[in-house]
Each structure stands twice: as C-alpha cells, then as structure tokens.
Amino acid sequence: MKNILLFFVCLLTFPAHAALTDYKVATWNLQGSSTRSENKWNVNVRQLISGAGAVDILMVQEAGRPPASAVDTGRIINSPGIPVRELTWNLGSNSRPQQVFIYFSQLDVFAGRVNLAIVSHRRADEVIVLPPPSTASRPIMGIRIGSDAFFTIHALANRGVDAPAVVNSVFEFFRNSPRPDMQATNWMIAGDFNRNPDNLRMAIETPVRNNTVVLAPSDPTQRSGGILDYAVVGNAIAFIPPVLRAGLLFGERATQISSDHYPVGIFLPPP
Template sequence: NSAADILLVQEAGSIPVSAVYTGTVVQPVGVGIPIDEFAWNLGTASRPNQVFIYYSRVDVGANRVNLAIVSRRRADEVIVLPPPTTASRPIIGIRLGNDVFFSVHALANGGTDAPAIVENVHRFFQNRPEISWFIGGDFNREPNSLLWALEPTVRSRVDIVSPSGATQNSGGTLDYGVAGNSATTSLCSSCHCCSSHAGKYALTDHI
C-alpha cells in the first residue's frame, strides 16, 4: 500500500462533501482562524478506510489556499501557533504520540517569514525534548536559502528534507520539509516529499 499516513496540504479548497464534521474545533487564543476536525471514509460502509482532516480556512475570500492536514490516525493534540507576521498564515500542526507534523505556507514574496516559522516551532518545543517535529509545506524559497537564514542555534538542530527534483515548472525547489528536535544537535529523517507546484494537491485527491 503506497498511501501516505500524513498528507500536508497548503492549497486546499473546500472540504469533501462526504467528510463528516466531528464537532471538534480548536480556537487558540490570539489566532483568529479555527481548526475544524472532519472524519472522511475513503472506503465503503463494509470496508471502511477512515482518515481525519484538520482544516483551517485561512483563505476566506477565494477559498483556494487553505491549510489542511490529513492523517490516518486521529490527532492526540492539535497545535496552532500564531502567524509570525501580520500578513502571514497561522502554523497548524497535529501531534501523534511524540511526533508533531505542521503544514505551513510561507509568504509569496520570497518566503520572508519562512525562517520565523521554523524558529517559532523550535522555540515552542524547547521545553519538550521528547518531541520530534516536522514542518512540511511551501516555503517559497530554496532550501539552502532558508537554512542559512535561520538563527545558528536553530540551524544546528534541524535537517532539510527536500525532493530530488524541482517542485515548480520554472525549476525552483520551494516545497520541502524541515525536521527537528529542539533538544538534540540534529535529527536525521527520511520523508517522501510531494509538491503543490508540480501538481496541485487538494483534499479531494486520493491519499
């Protein structure tokens, strides 16, 4: 089975009509956009294949570039960090045991807020050394550019996990992941990265 256990979506449209709202909503203090949880059965009634969708409608206008996380396991905790700038999107994540996965979409003006996104996640977990975290998304800047824009103490504690090829038609690599643990010198991770530029992903796509 080649299906993914976690799908991080940065350009999500509307929720699939067959997804069922669970009634769980996370509304963090200081972050205006709530996170809603949905259960979505990809199988049948007799052979269910359920996943959970964590959805943040940050694009209240066009409803095109919302943030979402799709998980085969129900989240133990939903984490929402405030946007690093007034123009930025919130940083949304879910915790599964001691692993946390974030879906992020940096600003289109060269990803100027991307370093702050990574640094904010790092700081959030400084007192939780048991947690390993992964930030996946559209950083709107090349991996090496992001890495060297980070504070040295953060740079030494993260690994960039990027695909082998370009993630946009012009040849740039803007969609990738950052893995880290705020209590160790580095974290080696392997991940299959998919791009929202080479082929747009939506919540209605197969996982």
C-alpha cells in the same frame, strides 16, 4: 548541569521507538479553489492517502475546501482567532470503511483557496496552532501524535521571506514548553516554503540551525523549475538527524494537471 539533567530525563521518559521515521509523509500545494478543489480531493488527494503506496500524513497547502463527504467531529480545538476543524473522511464504503482524519484551517473565507489542511490516518492527540510570525504571514497548524508533531505551512509568495521565522516559531514553541514531553518532541514542518532550501538553511538562526535539518528533493517541485516544497525536521533539546530523504512522488505526477506543484514525499531510503 540543569540542561544536562533535563536531557537525560527526556531520554529516559520517552523511548526511542517513537520517531519520525515511523511515518510516510508527503506535502502538496493543491492550488485549490472553492469549486475545483472538490474533484482534487476526491481524485488526487485520495490517490496520495490510499492504496498500496499511501502516505500516513499529508500536508496540504491551498487546500480549497474539504470534500463534501467529510464529516465534522465537533472536537473543540483551542485556536483563538484561527478556525480549525477536525473532520473524518471515509475513503471506503459503509460496509468496509476506511477512515482518515482531516484537520482544516479556513484562512481564506471568501476565495477558499489558501486554506491549510493535514490528512492523517491516525487521530491527533493534540492540534497545535501557532500565530503568524509576521503581520502578513499565515498561521502555522500542526498535529501531535505521541512524541512526534507534523506542521503544514505556506510561506509568503514574495520569496518566502517569513520561512525562517516559521521554523523559529516552531522551535521556540517546543523549547519553551513547560512540559518535558513537549520539549522532547520530534517535529517536522512540511509545505511550500517559496524559497530555495539552501537559502533557507543559511537564513535560519544558528541555535535553530544546529537542531534542525532541511530535507529537500534534488528535482524541481514546481513547473516553474524551483525547489519550493520540502521539509524541515528538528528537536529542540535532543536532535538526532533522522535517516530520511525527500523526493518527488513520481507515481503521482498526474497531479501536475491540477496543480503547478508536484507532491513531495519524505520517507526512509530503500535498503
């Protein structure tokens, strides 16, 4: 009875207008490096987040370093032991600014390659950093905007053995939150899972599997031929599968010159 009451409280408190379908989201493994990534940000990333087909939120893996023109806001982010910065990046001019926010986690201090980033047109209400689910894993970084949260992840290269644990960590974070608004949050994990989506579906624990759906394109997301880049969406207490699909951003296929991964979009299907 307690769980039923909590379910209805959440439905009454948080209106249905807040949904993952309100956002155009993409994920891309930039295959960055400390020097070459600057041009990738200024050309390829800019192309994804500006113009007529711009996405609202872009998850970036192997992010290299943020563009030199990005400015640190000085926002204090509670992420013990895991450095995360909030920066603003002006895609326009001084007279006609077009500002986006970059949330950047510098995990690779020396090579500057396997860092994580999220680019958002809206400032995050909250930055969420979860510890690595295993000793070899990378941290999980996300942002919350209203009642929706978005996480960028990069699973381990050895067939993404930690990917199910990543999904479970995000699920448990929201389910075990003492705040009803956080429990009712819709969330999306997008990134390089380094394993086949069907394989991940079967590996996710049953309680979590019942409250999530994997959204993956049907075409390979890497030049090697594998489908490694996609999204998992869920809600810990009131999951309704969103009407979303995943697909390669074919208009951005020029990015294959600078990375062995293709950008993947998660979006509403055409009417």
